[in-house]
Amino acid sequence: MNHITFTPERKKAKISKYIYGQFAEHLGKCIYEGLWVGENSDIPNKNGIRTDVVEALKEINVPVLRWPGGLFADEYHWKDGIGPREKRKKIVNSNWGGTVENNHFGTHEYFELCKQLGTETYINGNVGSGTVQEMQEWIDYMSFPGESPMANLRKENGQEEGWNVDFFGVGNESWGGGGNMRPEYYADLYRQYQTFVRNYTDRKIYKIACGANIDDYNWTEVLMKNAAPFMDGLSLHHYALASEWEDKRPATGFPDEEWFSLIHSAYKMDEFITKHSTIMDKYDPEKRIGLIVDEWGTWLAVEEGTNPGFLYQQNTIRDAMIASITLNIFHKHADRVQMANIAQMVNVLQSMILTDGEKMIKTPTYHVFDMYQNHQDASLIDAVGETSDTISYTASIKEKTVTVSLCNYSITNEEEIVLEVNNESFGNIEAWVLAAKTTDAHNTFETPDNVKKEIYKGYSINESKLTLKMPPMSVVTIVAKN
Ligand code: AHR
Numbered sequence: 001m002n003h004i005t006f007t008p009e010r011k012k013a014k015i016s017k018y019i020y021g022q023f024a025e026h027l028g029k030c031i032y033e034g035l036w037v038g039e040n041s042d043i044p045n046k047n048g049i050r051t052d053v054v055e056a057l058k059e060i061n062v063p064v065l066r067w068p069g070g071l072f073a074d075e076y077h078w079k080d081g082i083g084p085r086e087k088r089k090k091i092v093n094s095n096w097g098g099t100v101e102n103n104h105f106g107t108h109e110y111f112e113l114c115k116q117l118g119t120e121t122y123i124n125g126n127v128g129s130g131t132v133q134e135m136q137e138w139i140d141y142m143s144f145p146g147e148s149p150m151a152n153l154r155k156e157n158g159q160e161e162g163w164n165v166d167f168f169g170v171g172n173e174s175w176g177g178g179g180n181m182r183p184e185y186y187a188d189l190y191r192q193y194q195t196f197v198r199n200y201t202d203r204k205i206y207k208i209a210c211g212a213n214i215d216d217y218n219w220t221e222v223l224m225k226n227a228a229p230f231m232d233g234l235s236l237h238h239y240a241l242a243s244e245w246e247d248k249r250p251a252t253g254f255p256d257e258e259w260f261s262l263i264h265s266a267y268k269m270d271e272f273i274t275k276h277s278t279i280m281d282k283y284d285p286e287k288r289i290g291l292i293v294d295e296w297g298t299w300l301a302v303e304e305g306t307n308p309g310f311l312y313q314q315n316t317i318r319d320a321m322i323a324s325i326t327l328n329i330f331h332k333h334a335d336r337v338q339m340a341n342i343a344q345m346v347n348v349l350q351s352m353i354l355t356d357g358e359k360m361i362k363t364p365t366y367h368v369f370d371m372y373q374n375h376q377d378a379s380l381i382d383a384v385g386e387t388s389d390t391i392s393y394t395a396s397i398k399e400k401t402v403t404v405s406l407c408n409y410s411i412t413n414e415e416e417i418v419l420e421v422n423n424e425s426f427g428n429i430e431a432w433v434l435a436a437k438t439t440d441a442h443n444t445f446e447t448p449d450n451v452k453k454e455i456y457k458g459y460s461i462n463e464s465k466l467t468l469k470m471p472p473m474s475v476v477t478i479v480a481k482n
Contacts, residue, residue: 004385028310034346074128081106097309290338
C-alpha cells in the first residue's frame with residue numbers, strides 16, 4: 001500500500017515559476033513554421049507569429065523563453081537579424097542541417113513573440129564566435145532607454161522604448177560546440193564579457209554563466225571558484241537518452257526496456273543537481289546563485305523521412321512520465337534550481353507542440369505542463385511516504401490551495417495510494433489525469449486528442465485521507481482548495 005503524508009504548514013522553498021521555462025532555437029521547424037510564419041502567410045498570424053501556437057502556449061503560462069540557441073547562439077550575429085526583412089543577410093545554419101537562415105526572425109520578432117505569449121525574456125549571447133563589443137552593443141540596442149548609437153538604431157527600426165532583458169546567458173555549452181574551452185579559460189572570458197552586460201534601467205539583468213554538461217563537476221568547481229561573484233545563475237544541461245551508448249533510440253515502437261532506460265536516464269537529473277549543488281554550496285552557502293537547467297528533456301531518434309539535423313521527434317506518454325518526474329525533481333531542489341527550460345518549445349526534441357503546415361497538435365508533455373501550472377511560484381511542502389518505486393510525487397501550497405502531482409510509470413500496475421494531509425482537510429477538489437494504454441501512445445495530426453488530460457474521478461475521500469487509484473502509465477494532479 002502506498003501512503004504519503006503532507007504537512008502544508010511545513011513550507012519549504014518557493015518553486016520558482018521559471019522552472020516551467022521553455023527554449024526556442026533556430027533549429028529545424030522550431031522558429032520557422034513552428035512560431036514564425038511571416039505576415040503574408042495563409043496560416044493565421046499576428047505580426048508574423050502563428051496564432052494557434054501562441055493561443056495554445058498561453059494556456060500553459062510560459063514564464064520565460066530562452067532564445068536564440070543553443071548551439072545557434074554562438075554563431076548568431078544579432079545585427080544580421082534587424083532592419084527591413086528583405087535586406088537581412090542569409091546565412092548557413094551550420095549546426096542544424098546546413099539550411100539557409102534568412103534572419104527574418106530576429107530581435108524585434110523575438111520580443112514581439114514574448115509580448116504575445118506574456119513571457120519574460122532570456123537571451124543567450126555569443127561568446128564562441130562573437131566579440132565583447134558585439135555583446136555590449138546588443139544589450140545597448142535592446143535596453144538603453146536614452147540616446148546612444150545602438151538605441152538610435154533600434155528607434156530607426158521602429159522600437160522607441162527599450163525592451164526588458166530579464167535573463168542573459170553569456171555563451172552556451174562553451175565546453176563543447178560553444179568553443180571547446182577549458183573551464184579556467186571560460187571563467188575568465190565570462191568575467192570579461194559579463195562586465196559589459198550593463199544594467200541601463202532599474203531592472204537588473206539576471207546574468208547566467210555557462211555551466212556544466214551532466215556530471216562535469218570540475219567545470220562547476222572552477223566556475224564557482226573563479227567567477228561566482230559575477231554571476232546570478234550557472235547553467236546545467238542534461239538530456240534523457242534511452243541508450244547509454246548515446247545512439248538515439250526511436251520515439252515510438254520501442255521495446256519495454258527502453259521505456260525504463262529512458263526514465264532511468266531522466267532520473268539522473270536528481271543526482272546531477274545534488275552534486276552540482278553541493279559544490280555551489282561551498283562557494284555560495286546562502287544559495288544566491290541559481291542552478292539554471294536551461295536545456296533538458298528527451299533526445300530520441302528523428303521521425304522517419306525528416307531531416308536528421310532538425311531533431312523532430314514524436315512525443316508519447318513516456319515523454320509525459322519524464323516531464324512529470326523531472327518537474328518533481330526540480331521542485332525537490334527548488335532551493336537551488338531557479339530556472340529550467342525544456343528543449344524545445346515547438347517541433348524540436350521534447351516539444352510542447354508539433355506542427356505540420358497549418359496543422360498543430362499538443363503533445364502529452366504539453367498536458368503535463370498544463371496540469372502542473374498550479375505549482376508555479378507555490379511553496380514546496382513537506383511530504384513523506386512509502387511508495388512503490390514506480391511512483392514519483394510532489395506537493396505544493398499557494399495561498400490555501402494544495403496541489404499534489406503524481407506519476408505512476410509502471411507499465412502494468414494500477415497503484416492505490418493514500419494521501420493524508422496533516423492538520424487540514426482536503427476541501428474542494430479538482431483533479432486531472434493523463435493516461436494511456438500503450439507505452440508509445442501519442443497524438444497525431446489525424447488523432448490530436450488521443451492522449452490528453454481528462455477530469456479525474458478515481459479517488460475517494462474520508463476525512464483527512466484521500467485514496468486514489470492511479471492507472472499504469474499515468475500522471476495525476478489533485479488540486480485541493482480550502
Ligand atoms: O537543444 C539542442 C542542442 O542541444 C542545443 O543547441 C545545444 O545547446 C545542445 O547540445
